[in-house]
Amino acid sequence: MSLREFIGDTEEKNVLSKAVSPDYELPALISKDETKPVVFEEVSGYPDCRVVSNLVSSRHMLAEALDTSKENIIDRISSSLDNQTECGIGEPMFEKIADKPDIKEHMPVPVFYKKKKRRYFASAMLVAEDPETEIQNVSFHRLMLQDKNRMVMRLVKRHLYDIYNKTEGDLKVAIIMGVHPAVEVAAATSYSPEMDEFELANSYMNGSLELAEVNGLKVPRDSEVVMFARIKKEEDEEGPFVDLSDTWDRIRKQPVVVVDELWMRKDPYIRILLPGKGEHKNLMGVPQEPRIYKIVKNTVPAVKNVVLTQGGCSWLHGVVQIEKRNEGDPKNAGMAALAAHPSMKKVTIVDEDIDPSDSVEVEWATATRMQPDKDILFIERAKGSSLDPSQDYENKLTTKWIVDATVPFDNKDPNEFKKARLPGKDLNLDDYR
Numbered sequence: 001m002s003l004r005e006f007i008g009d010t011e012e013k014n015v016l017s018k019a020v021s022p023d024y025e026l027p028a029l030i031s032k033d034e035t036k037p038v039v040f041e042e043v044s045g046y047p048d049c050r051v052v053s054n055l056v057s058s059r060h061m062l063a064e065a066l067d068t069s070k071e072n073i074i075d076r077i078s079s080s081l082d083n084q085t086e087c088g089i090g091e092p093m094f095e096k097i098a099d100k101p102d103i104k105e106h107m108p109v110p111v112f113y114k115k116k117k118r119r120y121f122a123s124a125m126l127v128a129e130d131p132e133t134e135i136q137n138v139s140f141h142r143l144m145l146q147d148k149n150r151m152v153m154r155l156v157k158r159h160l161y162d163i164y165n166k167t168e169g170d171l172k173v174a175i176i177m178g179v180h181p182a183v184e185v186a187a188a189t190s191y192s193p194e195m196d197e198f199e200l201a202n203s204y205m206n207g208s209l210e211l212a213e214v215n216g217l218k219v220p221r222d223s224e225v226v227m228f229a230r231i232k233k234e235e236d237e238e239g240p241f242v243d244l245s246d247t248w249d250r251i252r253k254q255p256v257v258v259v260d261e262l263w264m265r266k267d268p269y270i271r272i273l274l275p276g277k278g279e280h281k282n283l284m285g286v287p288q289e290p291r292i293y294k295i296v297k298n299t300v301p302a303v304k305n306v307v308l309t310q311g312g313c314s315w316l317h318g319v320v321q322i323e324k325r326n327e328g329d330p331k332n333a334g335m336a337a338l339a340a341h342p343s344m345k346k347v348t349i350v351d352e353d354i355d356p357s358d359s360v361e362v363e364w365a366t367a368t369r370m371q372p373d374k375d376i377l378f379i380e381r382a383k384g385s386s387l388d389p390s391q392d393y394e395n396k397l398t399t400k401w402i403v404d405a406t407v408p409f410d411n412k413d414p415n416e417f418k419k420a421r422l423p424g425k426d427l428n429l430d431d432y433r
Contacts, residue, residue, distance in 0.1 A: 002093075053279070081290070170258075178225050299336040
């Protein structure tokens with residue numbers, strides 16, 4: 001299934017027909033309603049381009065992309081990691097538009113924030129082949145446009161970083177944008193250097209992903225935009241960029257990327273991700289949850305679910321849902337979760353009747369089932385996350401905490417901590433209109 005088919009199958013979406021400016025106006029409109037996808041049919045200065053955003057900005061939409069329910073996201077990701085499937089091969093549906101392109105002439109590269117006028121692709125996935133294993137890596141990397149076909153990328157120390165460092169001279173890559181969102185979830189998953197992210201995506205898509213081989217690299221044949229480029233052994237300033245914390249990341253020296261060829265589908269959808277907003281958070285955080293779940297389960301087998309919360313930047317705060325069997329289970333689960341995801345600063349443990357993805361329910365459990373003097377555990381001077389602007393930057397240390405928001409075992413009345421439920425949950429307002 002292509003991005004176009006996914007958009008077509010999505011019943012609830014905002015379709016905007018009035019022309020919008022790619023700078024400031026387009027990002028601002030995307031942020032107005034993150035509960036459903038948004039399609040911009042007219043972008044000023046780009047008569048042949050459409051823009052799409054907010055495809056996975058909620059857990060419900062992300063679950064749709066993975067063909068599951070939001071309660072079963074962890075199971076879906078875990079089972080697909082264990083059952084990756086080989087992709088089919090076909091002819092590309094995109095064609096070459098230009099050599100050494102002036103990128104901004106062909107598609108919008110938005111300026112998101114007025115404070116720092118930087119043009120970014122936040123939705124770019126880079127494809128490169130490991131010269132030793134010949135396995136392709138697919139991963140997200142933000143790209144700051146400098147001039148015409150020259151960009152600077154953020155290269156974190158993961159698989160692509162290793163490939164780059166063991167390649168002599170320039171590293172040839174494909175930059176893809178505008179694919180089925182299941183491919184994006186797979187590209188955001190850091191699991192193993194031996195994993196082929198396209199095969200993981202194919203498992204999510206029930207075997208429907210087809211690739212095309214162009215210029216020695218395999219990419220989804222229905223990609224809306226493909227740029228063939230080189231990561232050079234040259235660095236320049238990158239940033240500042242608004243990161244997961246909704247605060248400005250710092251400026252760094254990072255590798256330069258030169259685009260040699262631009263390929264596009266006819267009337268392409270340009271995929272835009274808002275930095276620091278719902279999609280950015282979900283794509284960073286949700287793929288971490290199965291790993292946390294697995295490690296917590298080794299300590300507390302009755303764990304039910306794990307969520308990295310959007311309010312906690314989908315990185316710094318988490319909620320673990322358990323079936324409480326012993327009084328010490330919540331704190332054990334919390335310590336295991338902090339060890340599994342060292343960037344996490346706060347973890348809240350809740351019972352089975354609390355939806356860990358619902359911030360109102362989690363706060364209700366904290367308000368009615370927790371006493372700070374006995375149900376909060378502090379872990380001082382632990383290694384924190386660089387995304388946390390409140391940490392001790394000189395020593396890179398923070399205080400982490402576990403909140404036990406579960407029902408205490410010594411309660412006299414089993415209903416004392418339960419929500420009162422109105423009857424008639426199956427009634428539908430539409431039946432009374």
